[in-house]
Amino acid sequence: MPIAFKEWAVTVRALAEGEQLVTLRKGGIREPDRHFSLDHERFFLYPTFDHQRCDLVRESHMPELRRALEEGVWPDGDPPPHALTTDGGIPQPDRVRIRAWAEVAAAWTVTDQRTVDALTPFHVWTTDYAEKRLLWKRRHPLNVMLLRTYRIPRPVTVKVRDDYGGCRSFLEITRDLPFEGTPVLSDEEFDRAAEEIGAVVESRGMPAYV
Numbered sequence: 786m787p788i789a790f791k792e793w794a795v796t797v798r799a800l801a802e803g804e805q806l807v808t809l810r811k812g813g814i815r816e817p818d819r820h821f822s823l824d825h826e827r828f829f830l831y832p833t834f835d836h837q838r839c840d841l842v843r844e845s846h847m848p849e850l851r852r853a854l855e856e857g858v859w860p861d862g863d864p865p866p867h868a869l870t871t872d873g874g875i876p877q878p879d880r881v882r883i884r885a886w887a888e889v890a891a892a893w894t895v896t897d898q899r900t901v902d903a904l905t906p907f908h909v910w911t912t913d914y915a916e917k918r919l920l921w922k923r924r925h926p927l928n929v930m931l932l933r934t935y936r937i938p939r940p941v942t943v944k945v946r947d948d949y950g951g952c953r954s955f956l957e958i959t960r961d962l963p964f965e966g967t968p969v970l971s972d973e974e975f976d977r978a979a980e981e982i983g984a985v986v987e988s989r990g991m992p993a994y995v
Contacts, residue, residue: 786957786958786959787828787829787957787958787960787961787962788825788827788828788829788955788956788957788958789828789829789830789831789883789955789956789957789958789962790808790825790828790829790830790831790887790954790955791831791833791949791953791954791955791956792808792830792831792832792833793832793833793834793836793837793853794832794833794834794837794853794854794856794857794881795837795842795846795849795850795853795909796808796908796909796910797830797831797832797853797856797885798832798849798852798853798855798856799846799849799908799909800830800885800887800932800934800969801830801884801885801934801936801969802969803934803969803970803974804846804849804909805907805908805909806907806908806931806932806975806978806979806982807904807907807908807929807930807931807932807982808908808929808930808932809901809908809915809918809919809927809928809929809930810918810927810928810930810954811918811921811925811927811928821928821954823889823892823928823930823995824955825955826888826889826995827886827887827888827889827964828886828887828955829883829885829886829887829958829962830883830884830885830886830887830934831881831883831943831949831956831958832853832856832857832881832882832883833877833881833949834857834875834876834877834878835877835950835951835952836952837875838872838914839869839870839872840872840911841910841911841913841914841917842909842910842911843909843910843911846909849909850869851866851869854869854875855882856881856882856884857877857878857880857881857882858878858879858880858881858882858942859876859878859879860879864876877945877950878945879944879945880942880943880944880945881942881943881945882940882941882942882943883937883940883941883942883943883958883962884936884937884940884941885934885935885936885937885966885969886934886935886937886962886964886966887932887933887934887935888932888933888935889930889931889932889995890931890932890933890975890979890995891930891931891979891982891983891993891995892928892929892930892931892993892994892995893928893929893986893987893991893992893993893994894926894927894928894929894991894994895919895926895927895928895929895986895991896919896926896927896991897989897991898916898919899989900929900985900986900989900991901915901916901918901919901927902915902916903985904929904982904985904986907978907982929986930995931979931982931983933968933970933975934968934969934970935965935966935967935968935969936966936967936969937962937963937965937966938963938965938966941960941962941963943958943960946959
């Protein structure tokens, strides 16, 4: 079955539009041993509204919160506007739209706050959110993944199953999905950004493990 990587809907939207290039992960309570492991280097992007918090998205990307509602399908229509500004105010939809997939171009483990701060231009989260991800389970490093994202020709609607819930990174999707489509950034744009990101991380002595 196709593998999907679970992220906030607003993050998936940013990745699918080339506004975000990295993602950060330590692992959730439903991960094996509660630690993140990069077991897959190519996966679809599964949008979730679990734990999505508007105050952890940078001000410049607040409009994307409303647009990210397009990633879900609710039986009674979109949630009301006030749900966007209430933590936990958006219920899980009945179905989600998968419109993109990604491959891991590089990955690093990071323990340094300055490195995390320097990566701010490459994601839509606040620096506070990035810091929280670094400091949670502080004995374990933060995984920084550089993603090359592709939009599939036509979004595929997937039913949200109960076993898709909870804090986990990877899901098995029970329907066919195509690994085809167009990269959201040109080769030149991506290579230039990848070089910048690699320089930020590796200048602090953290070599890539992918």
